Amino acid sequence: MNTIIAFIVIFGALVFFHELGHLVFAKRAGIMCREFAIGFGPKILSFRKNETVYTIRLLPLGGFVRMAGEDPEMIEIKPGQVVGLKFDQDGKVNRIIINNKDQHPDAKSIEVEQSDLEHQMFITGYESMMDEQLERFEISEESYFVMDGEEVQIAPYNRQFASKTLGQRAMAIFAGPLMNFILAFVIFLVIGLAAGYSIDKPIMGELTKDGSAIKSGLQTGDKVQTIDGSAMKSWTDVVKTIQKHPEEELSFKVERDGKTKDISVTPESKKVGNETIGIIGVYQPVEKSVLGAVKNGFVETYTFTKEIITGLGKLITGQFSIKMLSGPVGIYASTDQVAQSGIYYLAKWAALLSINLGIVNLLPLPALDGGRLVFFLVEAVRGKPVDRQKEGLVHFIGFALLMLLMLVVTWNDIQRFFLQ
Known part of the structure; x- marks a missing residue:
């Protein structure tokens, strides 16, 4: 169960921050984002905030941000179609009722003659089949289709993905992977602040309970000066020397509390692939800042x-x-x-x-x-x-x-x- 929770949390976080990068930079560019989704397939959970629907879907295989204009609009008005219109305080259309018009008795019903819901934002039509007077109605910048009881915001061209500059579009796409690199950096930063970070100095880090190092008398913080007479300038030098001498006694000269000590250590052998290396049971030293x-x-x-x-x-x-x-x-x-x-x-x-x-x-x-x-x-x-x-x-x-x-x-x- 713990593994399942860890997997869901990790995978969900990676997808969330990736898609968040797309969402943030798309919105900064003025692109209408219809949906922010974690997962694919049927919706498990959804809620709307402003113009975006946030959803969690069944299949945990990724996620997506659905930006206006990237795909053909799901709702299209054709000449001869009968729709209902609702108006805002300025007399502009803010709701276009596609079906179930009987549920909106206050809507003005027209037979569509022509419409432009991207650039000029208007719709023309006749109030009835017998009406010879063609009427023109201006569409509000913030207007919605109403279909099957759900509202879908109309996207004027200036809110669509294709209307933005090349740089804005590229940044909206690049921001997803960028956010993953930023997330990795933040995780490493938090680890470094909380647990410290490894340093390449010839100093004994934490010792394991039953390793050769602790059995021989080495202590955390000991600074290794030489091993068998060879100077140790880094942790890498210490590791390489130990690995080359499995089951062979080594003479360590270490500095502890300002004094020099000579300690004999015999590395245990460990099989790594086809190679046998020496280990003494000590971790790389860490610092905190x-x-x-x-x-x-x-x-x-x-x-x-x-x-x-x-x-x-x-x-x-x-x-x-x-x-x-x-x-x-x-x-x-x-x-x-x-x-x-x-x-x-x-x-x-x-x-x-x-x-x-x-x-x-x-x-x-x-x-x-x-x-x-x-x-x-x-x-x-x-x-x-x-x-x-x-x-x-x-x-x-x-x-x-x-x-x-x-x-x-x-x-x-x-x-x-x-x-x-």
Whole structure:
């Protein structure tokens, strides 16, 4: 149960902050955001605030922000259609009743002749079939369709995604992955402030209860000067020296409370892959400071980003097999393992997943944020946008291929974690 809760919280947080980036920058650009959704499929929970509906959906496979103009409007008015009109205090239409007009007896019923609900914002029509007088009605900037008892806000062109500058549109898309990197940095920062951050100094950190270090008399805070006569300038030097000498007695010269001590330590052996290394049961030293935590947040985010990009490069060049990729099932299984190590490691795992989500979404593949940014780049070069239907087709095909890849990866995860 704890693993399920941890998985839902972590995955939900990553998706939430990713989509929040899209939402915030879209709204800053003046784009109408119709829905902010966590998950796909049927709605489990929903509420409306201002012009946006916030929903949690059944399938935890991601999320989306539905911006006006990105997809064809769901409601369309055609000539000859009979609709009901309601007006605001200025005499402009603020409600267009599409059906169930008998539930709105105060609405003015007209047969539509012409309408423009994007640019000029008007609708013309006849009050009855026998009426020869064509009437024109101005549409309020804040107006709604009413269909099946639900209100859907009409999006004038200046509130639609396509009306914004190239820079505003690109930022609204890029903000999602950007927020994942920011989230990772914040997690590393909080970890650094709460638990401290690792430093590369030749100092003994926390000792395990039954390791060679504590049995030999080493203590937390001991500064290692030499091992078998070789000077130790960093924690990396200490680790490398110990790993090279499993089951071999080593002579440590350490500084403790201003005095020098000689301590003999015999590293235990540990099998790592095909290699046997030495360990003495000691953690890397840590420090606590605000500036250090900030620096560590940037360094950790950069380091993990670099490692993930390197791994993706090896996948592309064939050095890694596609069988090594993990999907939701693999992430869940790994979360279960990490959760057993404690909240500290679970938080670092969440930061790593956040970076991974940001990088994957920036890949120049159709249906991903990176694919959309590629189309913006093409638009910048050629001076005009790519045909929306052609772009939509490319994204649709890309999405279908991504779903196929997801199925393959999920099956690999099931075989790796549950069938072996």
